[in-house]
């Protein structure tokens with residue numbers, strides 16, 4: 001199989017698996033135990049927290065390990081829902097379902113306003129500024145990198161606008177961390193979420209970032225792990241593996257970004273040469289190159305495209321994995337491309353030039369049939 005669905009999840013790096021196995025074999029103690037085995041495991045967790053905090057620019061105590069992005073997002077919205085001082089929520093209609101469903105789940109839906117989506121696939125930040133001037137102190141939830149088309153928000157600007165109007169800023173950095181630099185403190189981000197499986201780490205581990213000035217209450221109570229916010233015995237091996245995956249991603253970020261851009265350009269050139277009027281979602285200068293969203297004309301035959309590609313041994317997806325069964329894309333509609341649905345191709349560090357070439361050939365053949 002040729003795996004081009006890295007925005008859904010990535011192949012776990014063998015080096016990360018080695019770290020996980022080593023920790024499982026040698027550091028099995030319960031991190032809350034006072035004996036040596038427990039304290040050794042605790043040290044691994046705290047060292048991992050420090051390394052991660054350094055990479056994303058925050059304090060170690062602001063990192064709370066969770067099972068991934070969805071859990072982190074739920075904990076944030078649960079707490080926002082409990083704060084009577086939050087009178088307004090501003091978000092966008094293209095957020096991940098973990099965000100959109102949390103609005104309903106935690107009683108925030110009626111306070112929520114949605115920003116318009118620009119043709120480049122990002123929410124309108126001028127409109128954010130206008131809205132915040134009327135609703136200072138609101139809770140703002142916007143994603144850094146869109147999971148369907150890779151469009152990138154100007155997070156620094158969004159953070160500055162939020163600061164100006166005393167708003168709380170949650171940035172969903174799940175598709176960004178490990179792929180593009182993230183500066184949590186520098187960009188005035190109050191809350192963020194991370195998921196290890198998006199950058200060749202294991203599934204089922206991630207973290208919540210919460211600026212230390214904010215106080216949260218837990219959703220899960222028990223032994224009081226993770227500063228009391230996430231009770232339950234920690235998964236030492238998964239935490240160490242998450243840390244190693246992030247270190248590897250960070251060390252080679254420029255090089256990986258360069259390779260992803262080459263793959264992206266190669267595929268765009270091939271498809272454009274074969275089908276001159278082919279369209280892509282988003283502005284190529286403002287998109288994470290790991291994701292290429294090909295805008296396919298909506299018809300029943302085209303909807304079967306991902307299935308046909310799968311039958312030929314290619315793993316890609318129609319939009320996000322969470323919307324894989326849906327026939328139309330509200331994202332493309334909102335971006336001013338009604339009548340199209342996205343065929344999302346997403347590259348990872350194990351993708352090869354040959355795989356991208358082969359994919360381009362087969363896809364061209366199918367689209368021309």
Ligand code: PLP
Pocket residue numbers: 007008067068069070071096098143145146147172174175194195196206
């Ligand atoms: N946010 C975004 C933007 C995502 O792409 C995803 C996963 O696809 C999530 C949140 C949820 O993360 P997890 O799979 O770790 O629960």
